[in-house]
Amino acid sequence: MRVAELADLDLSEAELETYRAQIDEILEYIGKLNELDTAKVEPMAQVLSDDQTADATLREDLIVPCAVAEDVLKHAPDPEPPYFRVPKVIER
Amino acid sequence: MCGGWGVYLGDSLKSGQRERMTASWTIDGVKEAVAAKKISARELAADFYKRIESRNPELNAFLTLSPERARRQTDKIDALVAGGKPLPPLAGVPVAIKDVISTRGIKTTCGSKILQNYVPPYDATAVERLEAAGAVILGKTNCDEFAMGSSNENSAYGPVKNPLAPDRVPGGSSGGSAAVVAAGLAVASLGTDTGGSIRQPGSFCGIPAMMGSYGRVSRYGLIAFASSLDRMGPFATNVKDVAAILQIIAGRDPHDSTSATAPVPDYRAELGKAVKGLRLGIPKDYFGEGMDAGVRKKIEAGVEVFKKLGCQLVDIRMPHTDYAIAAYYIIATAEASSNLARYDGVRYGLRVDDDSLLAMYRKTRGAGFGAEVKRRIVLGTYVLSAGYYDAYYLKGQKVRSLIAQDFRDAFTKVDAILTPTSPVPPFKLGERTDDPLQMYLADIYTVTGSLAGVPGISVPCGRIDGKLPVGLQIFGAAFAEARVLQLAHAFEQAGGAAV
Numbered sequence: 001m002r003v004a005e006l007a008d009l010d011l012s013e014a015e016l017e018t019y020r021a022q023i024d025e026i027l028e029y030i031g032k033l034n035e036l037d038t039a040k041v042e043p044m045a046q047v048l049s050d051d052q053t054a055d056a057t058l059r060e061d062l063i064v065p066c067a068v069a070e071d072v073l074k075h076a077p078d079p080e081p082p083y084f085r086v087p088k089v090i091e092r
Numbered sequence: 093m094c095g096g097w098g099v100y101l102g103d104s105l106k107s108g109q110r111e112r113m114t115a116s117w118t119i120d121g122v123k124e125a126v127a128a129k130k131i132s133a134r135e136l137a138a139d140f141y142k143r144i145e146s147r148n149p150e151l152n153a154f155l156t157l158s159p160e161r162a163r164r165q166t167d168k169i170d171a172l173v174a175g176g177k178p179l180p181p182l183a184g185v186p187v188a189i190k191d192v193i194s195t196r197g198i199k200t201t202c203g204s205k206i207l208q209n210y211v212p213p214y215d216a217t218a219v220e221r222l223e224a225a226g227a228v229i230l231g232k233t234n235c236d237e238f239a240m241g242s243s244n245e246n247s248a249y250g251p252v253k254n255p256l257a258p259d260r261v262p263g264g265s266s267g268g269s270a271a272v273v274a275a276g277l278a279v280a281s282l283g284t285d286t287g288g289s290i291r292q293p294g295s296f297c298g299i300p301a302m303m304g305s306y307g308r309v310s311r312y313g314l315i316a317f318a319s320s321l322d323r324m325g326p327f328a329t330n331v332k333d334v335a336a337i338l339q340i341i342a343g344r345d346p347h348d349s350t351s352a353t354a355p356v357p358d359y360r361a362e363l364g365k366a367v368k369g370l371r372l373g374i375p376k377d378y379f380g381e382g383m384d385a386g387v388r389k390k391i392e393a394g395v396e397v398f399k400k401l402g403c404q405l406v407d408i409r410m411p412h413t414d415y416a417i418a419a420y421y422i423i424a425t426a427e428a429s430s431n432l433a434r435y436d437g438v439r440y441g442l443r444v445d446d447d448s449l450l451a452m453y454r455k456t457r458g459a460g461f462g463a464e465v466k467r468r469i470v471l472g473t474y475v476l477s478a479g480y481y482d483a484y485y486l487k488g489q490k491v492r493s494l495i496a497q498d499f500r501d502a503f504t505k506v507d508a509i510l511t512p513t514s515p516v517p518p519f520k521l522g523e524r525t526d527d528p529l530q531m532y533l534a535d536i537y538t539v540t541g542s543l544a545g546v547p548g549i550s551v552p553c554g555r556i557d558g559k560l561p562v563g564l565q566i567f568g569a570a571f572a573e574a575r576v577l578q579l580a581h582a583f584e585q586a587g588g589a590a591v
Contacts (some may be wrong), residue, residue, distance in 0.1 A: 041493050041494060
């Protein structure tokens with residue numbers, strides 16, 4: 001319930017009930033990971049090793065044209081060029 | 093969902109004879125026929141659209157057709173032929189693109205209602221490269237919503253039928269991309285693989301399908317599901333064509349900082365080389381309980397083919413295999429919950445109006461996402477939430493290290509690893525939809541390679557009772573795509589598909 005809120009998902013009572021049961025079952029299955037002692041194992045935070053990655057921080061600072069704003073706004077649910085319009089956020 | 097193909101009507105359709113030929117086109121066959129003016133690129137595309145029109149209503153494999161764009165491309169190719177100019181490597185080759193891959197000006201839905209009218213303002217790098225190499229994009233293929241599924245039954249636009257057995261699923265999530273190639277509705281296609289979504293549908297539809305190493309193919313324009321796992325790769329009717337497509341789409345892309353800098357070798361040049369003496373690992377851990385007896389028989393016969401080719405078979409252990417599904421479903425759902433936070437009704441896709449911004453987000457996401465996507469977002473949010481992060485997400489990442497280490501250890505002893513692609517043959521539509529955990533467990537043999545980042549291919553390895561296809565999976569070490577393709581090609585040439 002709280003998790004659905006964190007995920008910004010509007011779920012019906014029926015959905016909540018189904019997911020709760022299914023996710024409990026999945027989490028129970030996932031619990032088998034506790035059979036493994038991982039106290040001395042590093043988490044795998046990178047898939048590519050260092051010799052296969054370009055240093056993205058040192059890319060040359062080149063200006064390239066990127067005129068997609070009109071196209072992007074054309075397909076937006078509620079465009080007000082050059083903005084996306086949303087419900088009022090701040091009351092005053 | 094299909095757009096018209098009327099652009100192609102007119103003088104181009106002469107006889108039914110050519111149409112019957114289309115089922116057996118290869119990349120080289122297309123290129124030679126177009127170069128020798130036996131058929132124009134335009135006529136060829138028209139023939140494919142005609143076949144699509146007759147088969148697709150039953151298969152539901154294409155979601156959107158792109159005849160105008162195809163026509164612009166075939167005109168270019170035909171002009172090159174008319175001018176006697178050299179032809180690019182994929183000249184005139186009709187291809188299909190999974191609907192999670194961005195195509196400029198062509199609707200890209202990800203199989204989801206939340207993007208049902210989304211039209212990307214740019215092309216994925218792989219799409220751009222295919223077109224630059226002369227390929228003709230016929231349209232976009234059906235898939236599980238946001239590539240989450242193993243049967244293609246999670247598409248908001250209905251399931252795809254397996255062209256080899258219409259009461260069965262084509263596999264997933266790239267079910268449409270596998271089905272169109274297997275049914276002769278495209279010569280090759282692009283799919284994506286996060287936990288098996290290229291290899292398993294390749295296996296279910298009886299065609300070769302490859303996932304390169306993590307980082308081998310640029311993901312610019314691939315709509316993200318789980319960024320530490322997502323990869324893009326080809327389906328084709330034969331291994332040589334798989335190699336030809338990978339050749340074009342592989343390599344560093346400045347638009348994707350996770351694309352690898354490792355050089356791309358000439359894959360097709362490696363194909364003819366003898367495989368005699370190569371050491372192939374057979375991990376006992378992949379041949380335990382849970383494997384269908386028919387699949388086991390075919391895989392054992394497939395392994396014999398390699399033995400006859402002079403390969404040395406080596407028993408190996410990959411002791412953490414049994415933990416891969418659990419680690420995978422933590423990591424993949426955690427990353428999905430984060431990646432899919434962008435669908436909030438503000439900038440693109442569906443919006444369900446409300447006076448409050450937060451309520452708009454929630455209603456939009458509640459209405460726009462299907463059941464499996466919501467389930468994974470909830471699970472992913474849970475495993476990342478405060479208090480559970482260490483117990484689940486961090487634990488999953490640690491176990492991922494152990495699985496990657498299993499592969500590194502194995503590759504100190506062997507040149508490649510042979511396994512089944514799927515523990516079961518294609519199952520019946522609707523048979524597994526009620527039990528998500530059972531569906532997840534069907535990914536047992538593919539998720540390991542996804543977690544480890546290594547390349548893998550599924551090649552056809554016989555059919556159970558002459559009907560249901562089985563796929564044999566070959567894993568190689570990171571960036572050893574050439575070795576994987578060489579072995580797959582040797583297997584195919586030795587009659588592996590008919591064991």
